[in-house]
Amino acid sequence: MAVEKRDIDWGSLGFAYRPTDYSYVCNYKDGAWEEGGLTTDHTLTLSECAGIFHYCQEVFEGLKAYTTEDGRIVCFRPDLNASRMADSARRIVMPPFPEDKFIEAVKMVVKANEAWVPPFGSGATLYVRPFMVATGNVIGVAPADEYQFRILVTPVGPYYKGGVKPVALQVPEYDRAAPHGTGAIKAGLNYAMSLYPSVLAHEGGFADNMFLDPQTHTYVEESGGANFLFVDKEGTLVVPQSATNSILPSITRRSLVQVAQDMLGMTVVERPVKFAEVEAGDFVECGMCGTAAVISPVGKVVNGDEEIVFASGMEEVGPVMKKLRETLTGIQSGEIAGPEGWVVEIA
Ligand code: PLP
Ligand code: COI
DSSP: OOOOOOOOOGGGOOSOOOOOSOEEEEEEETTEEOOOEEESOOOOOOOTTBHHHHHOOEEEOOEEEEEOTTSOEEEEOHHHHHHHHHHHHHHTTOOOOOHHHHHHHHHHHHHHTGGGSOOTTSSOEEEEEEEEEEOSBOOSSSOOSOEEEEEEEEEEOOSSTTTTSOEEEEOOSSOSSOTTSSTTSOBHHHHHHHHHHHHHHHHTTOSEEOOBOTTTSOBBOBOSSOEEEEEETTOOEEEEOOSSSOSOOOHHHHHHHHIIIIISOOOEEEEOOBHHHHHTTOEEEEEEEETTTEEEEEEEEEETTEEEEOTTTTTSOOHHHHHHHHHHHHHHTTSSOOSTTSEEEOO
C-alpha cells in the first residue's frame, strides 16, 4: 500500500535542505566497508584531525527519485552515479564504495523516506545526495585510512529560480578547476573553488557562471553546477568537450545526447566549443543541464562589457531545449518510454 505523503506545499519548494526521516551510513575501517544501514541521526561527530578537515578528501553525487503517474517511485540511472562516484574516489585516493552496494543503499534510503518523495506532477522531486568523507586522522599530507559513506535525501524544487524561465550568466575572471586537475570528478574541493565566482555572479544578478577552459580561456566548459548544451542555426545540438579534462561528465548531458540522437532524430556534435562562436551569434539556444538544473535555458551571457543574447531570448525557453526537457522529464517520471534500464524502480 502506498505510504501517505508528508503534508508539504510541494510546489513552493526551492532547492534547500530539509531533514527527512532516514539517512544511510556505512563506515570504512581496516581496509573494508562495513555492512551499513539506515540511521535517524542526521549529524556526524568526527575527530578534529579527520582527513576531511585538513586535506579535503570528500566526493559526492546527486540523483533524484520521482513518483510516476501510477504511484511508483523510481530513480534515474543510479548505476552511472555509482560508477562516477567510484571514479571520483579513486582520483583523490579514497576507497571506492562498491557500485552494487551504492544502488542498494539508494533504494533502501529512498524507500524508507517514501513519504518524502514528492507526488507526481508537483514539480518537486526527492534529491538524493550520496557523499563520502575521510574520517580517519591525518596530520601529514596523506590519504586517511578511515572513511564514512552517507546518503541524505531531501525534497527539492527548481535549482534555478523560475524553473524554465531563461537565466543570465556571466563569464567570470576565475576558474573552477585546473587544467588536468580534478574538474572532471565530483569532489567538494571543486565547488569550494567555484564559491567566490559564484557569489560574485549572484551579486551581479546572474544565475551562475559560464566557466571557460582554465588553460586558454577561449573554450566554453561548464557552469558551477551543470554542463552546457548549444543549438546552432541548423538545429544541431552542439555539446562542449574539454581539452583539459576539466568538465564533469554529466549524466543528464550523456542521456540527452542519446535522447536527441536516437529518440528525436537530431544531429549531435560533441566538440570543443570556442567562446568566440558564442560571441559571433552562431548559437540560437543555450541551456544548462544537470540533475539539479534539469535543463535550464540560458537567455544571455555577459562577458565584461559585452552582452550576448541568444536568439531564443530572455522570455521563453527555446523550442529545442523545451523538447529536450519535456522528453527527459517524461522519461524520468515514467510517462515516456526511454532506453532499457534508465528508470530503476524503488517501490
Ligand atoms: N557539472 C557540475 C559542475 C555539476 O555539479 C553537475 C551536477 O551534478 C553537473 C555538471 C551535472 O551532472 P549530472 O547531470 O550528472 O547531475
Ligand atoms: C546536482 O545536479 O546533483 C549537483 O550536484 C549540482 C549542485 C550544484 C547542486
